[in-house]
Amino acid sequence: MSNKHPQNAKEFVANDERMHWHDQALWFVREKRDTSTKTIPEWEQLREHANSIKTHTMANLDKYLLEFEKNATAKGITIHWAKDAKEHNEIVEKILNQNSVKKVVKSKSMLTEECHLNPYLESKGFEVVDTDLGERIVQLRNEPPSHIVLPAIHLKKQDVSDTFHEKMGTQKGNYDPTYLTRAARADLRQKFLDADAGITGVNFAIANTGAIVVCTNEGNADMGANLPKLHIASMGIEKVIPRLEDLGVFTRLLARSATGQAITSYTSHFAGAVEGGQMHIIIVDNKRTPFLQSQKYQKALNCIRCGACMNTCPIYRRSGGHSYEYVIPGPIGSTLATFRDPKKHKTLSFACTLCGSCSHVCPVKIDLDSQLYNHRQDLTAQNIIDPKKKFAMKATSWLMSHPTLFDIAGKVARKVVPILPKSFIYNKANVWGKQRDLPQMPKNSFKELYKKGLEDDK
Structure with a gap:
């Protein structure tokens, strides 16, 4: 079941040395592609x-x-x-x-x-x-x-x-x-x-x-x-x-x-x-x-199997092809797999930063990042995605659509987070915290700095 991609990727990146040389080897191929195309x-x-x-x-x-x-x-x-x-x-x-x-x-x-x-x-x-x-x-x-x-x-x-x-x-x-x-x-x-x-x-x-x-x-x-x-x-x-x-x-x-x-x-x-x-x-x-009948996903059939999207994809390079558990990994594999069986492959469209690098290098101009974004929308509409992910995104959307509450939440976080014990911040619920340190909290928000800048210009 490719719904295990997050777990498989976690296991792959746990070996820092392997992840690094895998990433570098594929980026080397991507650079060769760039050099060649410039000719x-x-x-x-x-x-x-x-x-x-x-x-x-x-x-x-x-x-x-x-x-x-x-x-x-x-x-x-x-x-x-x-x-x-x-x-x-x-x-x-x-x-x-x-x-x-x-x-x-x-x-x-x-x-x-x-x-x-x-x-x-x-x-x-x-x-x-x-x-x-x-x-x-x-x-x-x-x-x-x-x-x-x-x-x-x-x-x-x-x-x-x-x-x-x-x-x-x-x-x-x-x-x-x-x-x-x-x-x-x-x-x-x-x-x-x-x-x-x-x-x-x-x-x-x-x-x-x-x-x-x-x-x-x-x-x-x-x-x-x-x-x-x-x-x-x-x-x-x-x-x-x-x-x-x-x-x-x-x-x-x-x-x-x-x-x-x-x-x-x-x-x-x-x-x-x-x-x-x-x-x-x-x-x-x-x-x-069935791809031929889909306006959003038909272009996935244009693929000529060059692998360029994999060589450039930051997720593929750092998580390995086997983590996808589909015959074709990487961006093109994620859109093919999700279209064919959205329930079985519901996590693959989220194995993407939406950076657009895959679409940029695709020789037949498949809109891969747009397709993966569309899959996310479709999965959400079909109520297939993880309920916790759906709740978190809805809560974030609600908060960001209320500017006053968003400002208050930001002020509270900037004052409280620096004094919280690390054991409270880096708990089991904070999956990212296992690989990354939380950035240092700024004293002022961008909005406050922007306003101050305008006042200083007067």
Whole structure:
């Protein structure tokens, strides 16, 4: 239950050293993004154009999905439609069984994470190996990814070394990143050679060509899609774009927003099966269509999964991805999760300072801070939020709407708080007090200082 976010975040920040390096590591990525975008004079125009393409596509989604299906089918690709995660997983299982598959290699796909495909296939007797290095690390640790681009960002090299020693027999205590990477590469290469099928995600599905595009930095999607004779690609309905000409807009935005690179190391187009093989694409809804009917939240479907909003978010950087307990953490995950199940994810829209940094860096201009603010209003109207929070906010609102009483309360606080014993101030009810000291009370309020300033000017 992601209603545990406040408690999970509290546990994360309790380890001050971990919180600090996690925060700094992600801010380093954010700074790389800033440096990279400054090399593109037309950056804001690109963002605006991407937003326009996505908005147009969502308004005509049925048309472009059917066009994509027609053109992909003409290339010999088999198209499947899945209404939800259960149907998606059953389709994958059926295809694998029809081809007598036992061993599967899989590249990064947040949709398959969303559908919990790995545990489903493993329960049916299939061996499933994640081949993205970060995904492989967390798979060996039996953990979900904590970031959509940097799945193991919450781990140090010492953690990875210990995991590899336990699971792969590497040298104990060898924390050298080059050694660990080479060990993973050797292990994964054999997995690729032994695989009967490869499963990939889809970054973009091009309607007018029927091809899909997969972006990686490790080439693992290419290996998984080309070495076995069977390639299965899973995509959400929102991944389609109208034309091949539109692709360049998004590839210029994606890598720069994600890691500061000009482009991912591999931007691979798949337009049919390998010789003598099969290619299947599963187009999945899984509660996406309701977004199309919502004026306030429809733009959340524009997301291209770059992770920029996570890299800049002060809450995510200081509380970690696992604290959200949703497949996609951070600002975009908070709005997606809350829209899908407001009761289950009622705390996530409050895991936000409303600073607007996420909206500022989003390459497709999703109004993330506005959406999270709107979720708060909706939760309050539906009487879903914590009663204590609702009472506190109503009481604060009432007090601030009565200036005379607000002034009196301020004067009393400025005189009384300095003489109160610390045990009274820093009690169990004062959650903030466990991490922060109360600021020193000023002698005068801003209102009093302002009035005095006006009088001095006379």
